[in-house]
Amino acid sequence: GENVEQHPSTLSVQEGDSAVIKCTYSDSASNYFPWYKQELGKRPQLIIDIRSNVGEKKDQRIAVTLNKTAKHFSLHITETQPEDSAVYFCAASPANAGGTSYGKLTFGQGTILTVHP
Amino acid sequence: KAGVTQTPRYLIKTRGQQVTLSCSPISGHRSVSWYQQTPGQGLQFLFEYFSETQRNKGNFPGRFSGRQFSNSRSEMNVSTLELGDSALYLCASSLIERYGYTFGSGTRLTVV
Numbered sequence: 001g002e003n004v005e006q007h008p009s010t011l012s013v014q015e016g017d018s019a020v021i022k023c024t025y026s027d028s029a030s031n032y033f034p035w036y037k038q039e040l041g042k043r044p045q046l047i048i049d050i051r052s053n054v055g056e057k058k059d060q061r062i063a064v065t066l067n068k069t070a071k072h073f074s075l076h077i078t079e080t081q082p083e084d085s086a087v088y089f090c091a092a093s094p095a096n097a098g099g100t101s102y103g104k105l106t107f108g109q110g111t112i113l114t115v116h117p
Numbered sequence: 118k119a120g121v122t123q124t125p126r127y128l129i130k131t132r133g134q135q136v137t138l139s140c141s142p143i144s145g146h147r148s149v150s151w152y153q154q155t156p157g158q159g160l161q162f163l164f165e166y167f168s169e170t171q172r173n174k175g176n177f178p179g180r181f182s183g184r185q186f187s188n189s190r191s192e193m194n195v196s197t198l199e200l201g202d203s204a205l206y207l208c209a210s211s212l213i214e215r216y217g218y219t220f221g222s223g224t225r226l227t228v229v
Contacts, residue, residue, distance in 0.1 A: 001176075034217065043207065043220040044160070089160060103150040103165035103211060103218065104173045110159060 002027040004092050006108025014116050019077045021111045023090035026071065030092040033066060033073045034105070039086045047088075048075070080115045087112050119143065121210050121221035129227045135196040138224045142189050142210030149191040150218060151183060154205040163206075166191055198228045 003026040013019050025033075031052035036044035050057045050064045050073065057064050061080075066073040077084055091105040122141040130136050142149050151163040162175040166185035183193040189210075195202055205225050209218040 036220075043222045046217050046219065049217060091160075103148045103167070103209070104162050104175070105150070105152075105160075105209075105218065106162065107152075107160040 002030055002092055002094070002106040004090060004106050004108040006090050006111060008111060009109065010112045010114075012114045012116065013080050015080060015082060017080055019080050019084070019113055019115075021075045021088055021090065021113070022072065023074070023092075023108050024070075024072050025092040025106075027092070027094065028071070029094040030106075032093045033064070034091050034093075035064060035075050036089045036091065036107075037086045038089065038110075044089060077113075080113075082115050082117050085113055085115045121208055121219055123206075123208050123221035123224050125224060126222065127225045127227075129229060130198050132198055132200060132228055134198050135194060136198060136226060137192055137194045138206055138208075138226070140191045140193075140208030140210075140221060142191070142208075143219060146210035146212055146219075147189050148211045148218075149185055149189060150209045150211075151191070151193050152207045152209065152220075153177075154207055154223070155203075160207070163193065195226075200228050202226065203228045 006023045034049035037047045038044040048062050048064050050066050061078045063076040087110045089110050090108040093105045124139045148167045150165040153161045164183050165173040169185045180196045185191045205223045207223045209220045211218045
């Protein structure tokens with residue numbers, strides 16, 4: 001089955017700095033890669049996702065890059081703010097030939113991001 | 118648009134008992150997935166339902182089961198509860214035509 005490794009497990013930055021979280025996956029059949037943010041005591045929230053036919057996607061201060069050859073994808077947060085402090089999870093999922101997902105997300109272990117004011 | 122609703126929010130059960138958790142997906146979403154979240158194991162996939170059919174199952178014992186109704190609402194059941202079943206159980210739903218899954222707030226199960 002799929003295995004997703006996420007690094008680092010903790011990341012501490014100063015407000016305004018950039019933060020990068022990296023994930024690797026094992027199953028070449030995976031072609032959908034979402035990132036979730038989970039604040040303490042709250043539900044995971046989808047912040048950005050990327051599909052295998054795209055190498056990079058950006059949404060304001062957040063960007064995700066994907067290298068299918070290396071089976072590697074990364075989350076980049078620029079100009080970090082204290083409210084970015086949370087646990088971030090990467091995930092990978094296979095899709096069938098029709099391009100729909102079977103809803104089986106394999107998650108990384110999470111990265112605790114702390115942004116100091 | 119209402120989000121994914123899970124009930125109850127909190128549960129305390131005794132070892133050996135069984136429990137049923139409920140999930141109402143976002144209106145129109147037909148795919149419902151369940152996950153177990155613990156500090157040690159992180160987020161682990163339990164199963165996924167679409168149109169009342171289980172399409173995928175994770176590596177959990179048979180004590181964990183689920184079902185989906187014709188209105189897409191889903192339930193999961195855990196029988197013969199063990200202390201290690203204490204966790205946050207999360208439900209997520211998605212429109213099948215899209216990839217993004219929206220999570221509910223979860224049910225916090227404590228087994229004593």
